[in-house]
Every structure is written in structure tokens, then in C-alpha cells.
Amino acid sequence: MAAITIDDLRGNPRRLRKEAVVKNVFRSAAGLSILISIGIVLALIGRTWSFVGEVDLGTLWGDNWAPRSDQFSLKALLTSTAVVTGIAMIIATPLGLGSAIYLSEYAKPGVRRTLKPILEVLAGIPSVVIGFFCVSFISPNLVQRFFDSAGTFSLAAAGVGVGILTIPLIASVSEDAMRSVPRELREASYGLGARKITTSVKVVLPAAVSGLVAAFILAVSRAIGETMVVLLAAGSANASQFSTNPFDEGLTMTAAIASQVRGSDAAVSQSVVDSLYFVGFTLFAITLILNVVAERFVRRVRQAY
Secondary structure (H helix, E strand, O other): OOOOOHHHHHOOHHHHHHHHHHHHHHHHHHHHHHHHHHHHHHHHHHHHHHHHHHOOHHHHHOOEEEHHHOEEOHHHHHHHHHHHHHHHHHHHHHHHHHHHHHHHHHOOHHHHHHHHHHHHHHHHOOHHHHHHHHHHHHHHHHHHHHOOOOOOOOHHHHHHHHHHHHHHHHHHHHHHHHHOOOHHHHHHHHHOOOOHHHHHHHHHHHHOHHHHHHHHHHHHHHHHHOOHHHHHHOEOOOOEEOOOOOOOOEOOHHHHHHHHOOHHHHHOOHHHHHHHHHHHHHHHHHHHHHHHHHHHHHHHHOOOO
């Protein structure tokens, strides 16, 4: 019997060359992604710094967002963004979480295989369609019917539309997190005489809390970053006033960027262009903070089985 050499243990040279090529391709893709991200951040920081240096910082906390009139109220955009996101989460969280509990704990396998893809199809509906649906149906038939002070366009209608878009995200991620909870925990709860609803709420949900938090943070980020629904349903075009009333018109941060970048309108002045970079950097900072806080929370409460 021939002795095994080091070359034999190394494997087939042709296979090793193929693996090296694949490894380098994936490494290059990862490195390129990092470089693109760094480039975007540096561009945002550079133009944001220029904007901060050329405007009166007191205007950032004024009452009006009208870049063409040198009014850059970040407070107005943040408030509108918070209102839309809050309404969206009020709608999407109970519906999405309820759907996840049903699919994970109550639905039969055949029903789950049918309903989950249907639910996820909702996430594939173009946001412009949801925005038109908000203007043509949600606003006149829901918002205006129950609230007389609401107009055709409002932050409330936009929040409902964004909430509809966010439901599948919460439902899908939450259902995956709950399905990953070991069956033994459920059986132990049933063995102690607990009902299914008690097991679902007091055993499965706490055990899957890390995944549920991740789903919520993803949903919040999705709601903050939504553009087309808010641009169509919230009403304001190039200017907005500070208001905490959800039945007023308004501009979120993403909608403010989209409303300004239209043909030659964005070239009115350098400060207008730089203000968009400033808003984009603020969006990036908010999303980064949300993800860092969520990661630390998830790491603290995560349970390993």
C-alpha cells in the first residue's frame, strides 16, 4: 500500500484553483460593497459640512421647510417623518405580529404554505400603487370619513399606506423567529397545562424576542425610508410647515429629497442641493443609530438553545 503524501491531502489542484477563484470573486464583491458604502458616506459628510458652513444653523429648527426660500426646518421634516412612521407602526405591528402568531402557532402546514407566500406578495406591490390607493381610497373612505378635519392629502393617509407596506416585513421576519423556537419549549408549556394562547404569548414570544426586535427595527427603517407613498399621499410638494397634526399635509425627509430633485429644480442654488445631502446624512445617522441600538438590545436578550 502506497504511503499518503502531503500532496494527496491537499486535494485536486484543479478543484483548489476553482475554489481560489470563487473565493477571490466573493472577496472582491464584499470589498467593493464596503468601498461603495464608504464613498456614499464620505460624499454625504462632505456636502453636509458645506451646507452647515453656509447657512444659519438657527433656521434648522424653524417652522418652515422651503429650500428655495432659504428656510431649512429640519424640525418640520423630522416631525412629519415621526408621525408617518408612528402611524405605520401602530397599524403594521399588531397586524404583522398577529399574522406571524397565526402562521407559526395555529395554521396547519398546508395553510401556512399557502398563506405566507400570499402575504409576502403584498411586499412586492409597487409603492406608487399603494400611494395612489391612499389618495383614491384610504383618504376619502377612511381618513376623511372618520375625521372631518382631514383633507384629501394628509400624513395620516400616508401613514396608513406605509403601514400596509410594512405588514409583510414584520409578519415574515417575526414568523421565522417564532418558528425557530424549539418545539420542546412548547411541549413543556403544554405539559404544565397551559393553553395554546398562553404558550404563544408567554413562552414563544419571549423566546423569540431577539427576532421580533429585529423585525420591528427593519419595519421602522422601512417606514422611515419610504418615499413614493408619502410623496403622493401626504400632499406637500416643495415646502412644508411644522405640524404635529396627522391630518395636515407634510413632507418626510425622503419625500423632501424626492420633491426637490426633479429636473432643473434642484439646481436653483447650491444651498438647495447641499440641503438634500444634509437631509440624506440625517437619514443615514438615524438608521445607523436604530441598528446599533437594536443590535445591542438583541445581543443582550438573545437566548441560545
